[in-house]
Amino acid sequence: MDIQERLLKRDKRACARLISMLENNDEEAINIIKRLFNKTGSAYVIGITGPPGSGKSTLTDRLTKELRKEGKRVGILAIDPTSPFSGGAILGDRIRMSDLALDKDVFIRSMGTRGFLGGVSKATWGAVKILDMYGCDYIFIETVGVGQSEIDIVKMADTVLMVLIPNMGDDIQAIKAGIMEIADVFAINKSDLDGADKTKMEIEMNLDLNEKKEYRPPVVKVSAQKNEDIDILLRKLRDHEKYLKDTELIHQIRQRNLKTEILQLAEEEILRMIMDKAYENDLLEELSIKVEKREENPYTAKEKIVALIKD
Amino acid sequence: MNRPIRVLVAKPGLDGHDRGAKVIARALRDAGMEVIYTGLRQTPEQIVAAAVQEDVDVVAMSLLSGAHNHLFPKVVNLLKGEGVDDVLVLGGGVIPDDDIPFLLESGVEAIFTPGTPTKDVIDFINTNIKRK
Incomplete structure (x- = not known):
C-alpha cells in the first residue's frame, strides 16, 4: 500500500511521514496534496x-x-x-x-x-x-x-x-x-x-x-x-x-486565506529564482563589494539581479 | 543531509530529574536538530506514540530511577510493533556498566552515562542516523 492510500486509511505513520516530506519540500508530498485536494x-x-x-x-x-x-x-x-x-x-x-x-x-x-x-x-x-x-x-x-x-x-x-x-x-x-x-x-x-x-x-x-x-x-x-x-x-x-x-461568510474568509496562500507559494518560487541568480557566479558578492565602495548603489544592484530573472 | 534531524527526548519512568535531558536537548538544538521534548513521567506507550506522530529519526531516553532494563527494551519492542524500523534508540542516565551489554543486545543502539561530552552524542547521531 502506498503512502497516499495509507493516509486515507488513517494511518498515523503515513500522516506523520507526509508532513515531514512536506516540511522538507519533497515533490511527492506536493503531488499527493494536488491529487487529494478535492477531498x-x-x-x-x-x-x-x-x-x-x-x-x-x-x-x-x-x-x-x-x-x-x-x-x-x-x-x-x-x-x-x-x-x-x-x-x-x-x-x-x-x-x-x-x-x-x-x-x-x-x-x-x-x-x-x-x-x-x-x-x-x-x-x-x-x-x-x-x-x-x-x-x-x-x-x-x-x-x-x-x-x-x-x-x-x-x-x-x-x-x-x-x-x-x-x-x-x-x-x-x-x-x-x-x-x-x-x-x-x-x-x-x-x-x-x-x-x-x-x-x-x-x-x-x-x-x-x-x-x-x-x-x-x-x-x-x-x-x-x-x-x-x-x-x-x-x-x-x-x-x-x-x-x-x-x-456563508466562511467562503469569503477561506477565499481570502487562499489568496494569501497562493501568493505565498508564488513568492517563494520567485524568491528562489532571485536567490539562484544572485548567488550564481558570485554576483551578489561582487555587487555588494561595489556598493560598499560606492561604485554602485543598492537600487541599481537590485535592478541588475531582477533583470536576470525577467528574461 | 538537507533537513534537520528530528529527535524525541523523553523521560520514561517515575524519576523527576530532567536536568540531563534538558542539557542534551539544548546541545542538540545548538547542533541544528529539532528536539521534541515530551516532559516527565512518560510511559513507553506514550513515547512511542509521540515518536510515530512526530516522525523522528532518534528517540533519546533519559532515566535515573533504575528501571532502564525494563523500560528501554519495552520502547524498542513497541516501536518494532508499530513497524518503525528506521529510528535510532538511545539511552542515557545513571546506568551501571554491567547493564549496558544487555541494553545494547535489546536494541538500544548506544548508552551514554554521566560525564559523556554532548559532542559525543551529537557525533553518534550524525554518524548513525538511519534515514537520509
Missing part, C-alpha cells in the same frame, strides 16, 4: 495564538479533550521557534498534551518555524491539508508565542482564538494595532490571578469602540490549568463557526 475542506481550522506562557498548549489540550467527548477527531499543529543561528529548535508543546498521545483520534505534530516569520511555519498550510485528508474534524494550529504583530495565523484559520493573561500591561496595550485586531474569540486564561476582570473589561471596552457589526468577539475568562470554563470557551468558538457557516 479537503471539511475540517474546521481554529488558530490559537497569544503571548509566550499564556497557556496556549494547555488550553489546546483542554479544548481537544472537550471535543473528544463529542467524538470529534482532532489534529493539532503546535509550532515553536527555530533558532536563526543553528537551525535547531526545542519543540515543547507536547509536554502539556501528554494525555492525548495515546488517543487514536488525536494527532499531534510539533513544527519548528524554520525561518518563517509571523508565528507559524511555511509548511503549516500544507500540514493542515494533510490532517484534513487524514480525517480530522477539527484542526488546532497553536502558534509560537507572539508579541504584537505576528498575525499570519489569521491567514490560515477559520476562527482565531487569542489567549491573554491578566496584567500584561496597561489598557493602551488593548487598543494597539496588530494581534488584538485578529481575534474572533478572546480567552483570558489564568483567570484565578488578580486582574483578570480588569483585563476582560479593557478588552470589552476596546471591542465596544469597533464599528458595529453583526458579530462581536466574546471575551471568556478560563483557567486551563484548573480546567474551568473550557466548555464555555468551546461553545463560543463553535458559535463563531456556526455564524460563519450560517451567513
Whole structure:
C-alpha cells in the first residue's frame, strides 16, 4: 500500500511521514496534496495564538479533550521557534498534551518555524491539508508565542482564538494595532490571578469602540490549568463557526486565506529564482563589494539581479 | 543531509530529574536538530506514540530511577510493533556498566552515562542516523 492510500486509511505513520516530506519540500508530498485536494475542506481550522506562557498548549489540550467527548477527531499543529543561528529548535508543546498521545483520534505534530516569520511555519498550510485528508474534524494550529504583530495565523484559520493573561500591561496595550485586531474569540486564561476582570473589561471596552457589526468577539475568562470554563470557551468558538457557516461568510474568509496562500507559494518560487541568480557566479558578492565602495548603489544592484530573472 | 534531524527526548519512568535531558536537548538544538521534548513521567506507550506522530529519526531516553532494563527494551519492542524500523534508540542516565551489554543486545543502539561530552552524542547521531 502506498503512502497516499495509507493516509486515507488513517494511518498515523503515513500522516506523520507526509508532513515531514512536506516540511522538507519533497515533490511527492506536493503531488499527493494536488491529487487529494478535492477531498479537503471539511475540517474546521481554529488558530490559537497569544503571548509566550499564556497557556496556549494547555488550553489546546483542554479544548481537544472537550471535543473528544463529542467524538470529534482532532489534529493539532503546535509550532515553536527555530533558532536563526543553528537551525535547531526545542519543540515543547507536547509536554502539556501528554494525555492525548495515546488517543487514536488525536494527532499531534510539533513544527519548528524554520525561518518563517509571523508565528507559524511555511509548511503549516500544507500540514493542515494533510490532517484534513487524514480525517480530522477539527484542526488546532497553536502558534509560537507572539508579541504584537505576528498575525499570519489569521491567514490560515477559520476562527482565531487569542489567549491573554491578566496584567500584561496597561489598557493602551488593548487598543494597539496588530494581534488584538485578529481575534474572533478572546480567552483570558489564568483567570484565578488578580486582574483578570480588569483585563476582560479593557478588552470589552476596546471591542465596544469597533464599528458595529453583526458579530462581536466574546471575551471568556478560563483557567486551563484548573480546567474551568473550557466548555464555555468551546461553545463560543463553535458559535463563531456556526455564524460563519450560517451567513456563508466562511467562503469569503477561506477565499481570502487562499489568496494569501497562493501568493505565498508564488513568492517563494520567485524568491528562489532571485536567490539562484544572485548567488550564481558570485554576483551578489561582487555587487555588494561595489556598493560598499560606492561604485554602485543598492537600487541599481537590485535592478541588475531582477533583470536576470525577467528574461 | 538537507533537513534537520528530528529527535524525541523523553523521560520514561517515575524519576523527576530532567536536568540531563534538558542539557542534551539544548546541545542538540545548538547542533541544528529539532528536539521534541515530551516532559516527565512518560510511559513507553506514550513515547512511542509521540515518536510515530512526530516522525523522528532518534528517540533519546533519559532515566535515573533504575528501571532502564525494563523500560528501554519495552520502547524498542513497541516501536518494532508499530513497524518503525528506521529510528535510532538511545539511552542515557545513571546506568551501571554491567547493564549496558544487555541494553545494547535489546536494541538500544548506544548508552551514554554521566560525564559523556554532548559532542559525543551529537557525533553518534550524525554518524548513525538511519534515514537520509
